[in-house]
Amino acid sequence: MNTSTMLRAFCDAVEQRNSKAFAELFTEDGVYHDVFYGAFAGRAKIAGMIDDWFYRTATDFRWDMHDPVSDGETLYARYTFSYRSTLPEAQGARAMFEGVAIMRLRDGKIVEYHEVANTAPAFADLKFAPERIAKIVAKQGAALKARPEMKRHLE
Template identity: 75%
Template sequence: MDAKATLKEFCSAVERRDGKALAALFTEEGVYHDIFYGAFKGRAKIAELIDDWFYRTAQDFLWDMHDPVTDGRTLYARYTFSYKSNLPEAKGGRAMFEGVAIITLKDGLFAEYHEVANTATAFVDLNFAPERIAKIVAKQGAALKARPEMARHL
């Protein structure tokens, strides 16, 4: 597996709203754990995440993966991610955040995709009220706490 090329295809599939292409990078039973929307299991659900969920409230996605590292079992990459929000309070603004992708590999495909990201800056960019940001960040913290095995990636 060429990690750099595979991650480029991953990002490109999201940017062009091609859930089927992104899902093809996963095993049949692969799971995409999205920081906002939760877990999507199986290729059909992963394609739905991209084609429907991502584009429900946003458009014009830009995603770049940086400095991938893999041992053949796990693939790590830093990323920058941005999008133009369709939410009313965002007033057409662009949100950006940085994170780390943590991908479990099986036979050259993604078995699981996880991410850890600082999304608070994106919510400030989107003009979310401080109370709303606090709720979202608390929810993300609780999700991470519920998966203590993810702490080893921090």
Template identity: 85%
Template sequence: MTTTAMLRAFCDAVEQRNGRAFADLFTDDGVYHDVFYGAFAGRDKIAAMVDDWFYRTAMDFRWDMHDPVSNGTTLYARYTFSYTSTLPEANGSRAMFEGVAIMTLRDGKIVNYHEVANTAPAFVDLKFAPERIAKIVGKQGAELKARPEMKRHRA
């Protein structure tokens, strides 16, 4: 499967609430590190993340990957991601954010998926109170700083 085809299958599976198809893009021991929900290890948990976690408070997903770059073992792609929130305080608002997907590949499958995303605009779109946004964004920043693989990039 080409990189473009894999990324389209990746996005389509989320948009179609097809966790099994999404999980099949990963190795048996694959891990998806979600910017909101944390790590999901193994295909069963990755499938449940899409089918249960993503759709628990959202619908009408749209995910597009842009400008992928890969050396065969690492894949980077910018993305835009949006959804309609089903949270009561969002009143059906649509949220959108941008990020970068970072994937480690083995034998054409995803071993690890990480992302770096600017999620604050999505929370504003959802009409979250400023105090709630600060708490969520602060927690994400602390988690990012705690990740061992990020320490080598700090000056």
């Protein structure tokens, strides 16, 4: 499967709540590192992430990947991602995120997915209190700092 086809299948599976098709894009030992929810290892956990986490408090997902670049082992793509929140305080608002997807590949499948996203504006869209946004962003910053590959950039 070529890069564009794989990325469209990735986005379509989330938009269509097709957790099985989404998980099949990963190797058996694949890991999805979500910017909010953490790591999901293995196809069963990755599939569960779609139903148990993504769709728990959201609906009407839209995900598009832009300007992909790959050497066959690593794939980078800018993305736009949005959903309609079902959280009471959001009052049905749509949250939109921009980010970069980073995927390690093996034999045409995703071994590891990471993302870097600008999350604070979306939380404002959802009408979260400033204190709640600050707490979420601080937690994400701490998780980023904990990643070994980030150490030299933070010194």
